């Protein structure tokens with residue numbers, strides 16, 4: 001009898017097909033502002049969260065903007081607060097208007113426009129708008145990926161504030177009596193169940209990157225001349241992500257300055273890139289098509305593996321870029337081609353690239 005709950009799909013001898021690329025998207029400032037006004041006009045919901053997912057219908061399951069990344073727009077009116085929540089997804093938070101306070105675990109963060117901070121996994125948080133202006137945030141989450149995997153677990157009103165991550169780490173430092181031992185000369189080990197269910201904890205702290213501080217450092221990079229072939233940016237680095245160079249385990253957040261009339265070299269990477277421009281204007285060429293953008297626009301600028309480059313018009317550009325590079329580095333899948341006439345590398349697995357900037 002034929003089974004319907006599975007089937008064999010014969011791929012014998014079939015060649016790999018190239019991945020289909022989804023097109024870039026520019027969500028214009030005007031559309032974002034109109035949605036902010038619409039959210040602000042709603043009655044406050046019981047959980048306090050006025051939020052709109054920015055959904056790309058081509059990005060698949062998970063209210064996704066890029067296949068692995070959800071982006072949402074949150075609005076909090078003066079005097080409002082959100083109810084506590086936690087989930088196994090992690091977030092990069094970016095305040096694009098106003099300011100306020102957030103409690104993440106046991107830590108309060110006071111934030112202003114263009115500040116960035118991360119929300120570690122399974123950590124209770126809430127937001128407060130203690131200012132006189134509307135608070136508007138963009139939130140980048142790996143919930144899109146977890147929803148594709150059907151394992152995005154969200155807890156509304158968790159019973160108590162969870163311990164800060166740094167305290168949680170100390171619980172696991174006890175000696176494990178069940179050893180892990182080498183079994184083959186080539187370096188394979190056997191690990192017992194007791195260690196499997198009690199891995200070393202790498203605590204992730206909520207880290208706050210105030211824009212005022214970041215900008216001071218970023219602006220120094222404008223002195224790199226026009227011949228510089230790298231990017232004038234800083235990664236907002238969370239050391240807990242180690243060699244995956246992340247802000248969270250999934251995403252890096254970079255703050256970039258593009259001096260006026262700079263044209264980047266075309267390149268590509270399997271990580272998707274989402275840019276929010278907050279000063280200046282310019283354009284991107286993605287897979288041969290030109291897309292214009294300006295301050296206040298949100299752009300899916302590099303759907304994975306698309307050849308792309310960006311250029312500024314006649315004023316300096318500031319932008320926040322979110323890429324799912326750390327996840328890809330951890331998987332060994334971050335193919336990157338910095339120069340299209342040179343070979344690609346799997347970053348963090350086979351190698352990397354250099355720029356023409358002399359070492360300090």
Ligand SMILES: [Fe+2]
Pocket residue numbers: 267268269273302308
């Ligand atoms: Fe890129």
